[in-house]
Amino acid sequence: MSDVREPVMPAPLRAVQILLLTLALVGIVSMLARSDSLTAYEQGEMMAPWLLAWVSAALCLTYDGSARGRVRMTTVVLMTLMVLPTVTRLAEAESTGPFLEAAVRILLGAPVVVLLFLPESTAWFDRDR
Incomplete structure (x- = not known):
């Protein structure tokens, strides 16, 4: 038997991944659902916060x-x-529509910030490679 142990990502970081990927999916669905009723300016204004969520999901x-x-x-x-x-x-x-969109961004985005400041999360990113 091998005594080598693979590092396992902590549960808070798995939760962050799930929240960010869900947020990215909700952003795509929201953009597609509301795009017909918005002008080009309003679509661009709506896309700005979702762009931050999509970059975070990629990270x-x-x-x-x-x-x-x-x-x-x-x-x-x-x-x-x-x-x-x-x-x-x-x-x-x-x-x-805008109220639910804003509420979802807050309900899924705020826990991400909190979970990334937990000691387990900090230790995961500071570990030796």
């Missing part, structure tokens, strides 16, 4: 490989830049 695919602390901090910054302006949009929403 989360590197968590089990060679990702370091910079990837973690980049994800935290991108998610913070997505969630904080969304809070003001939630209050300004005039119909259910």
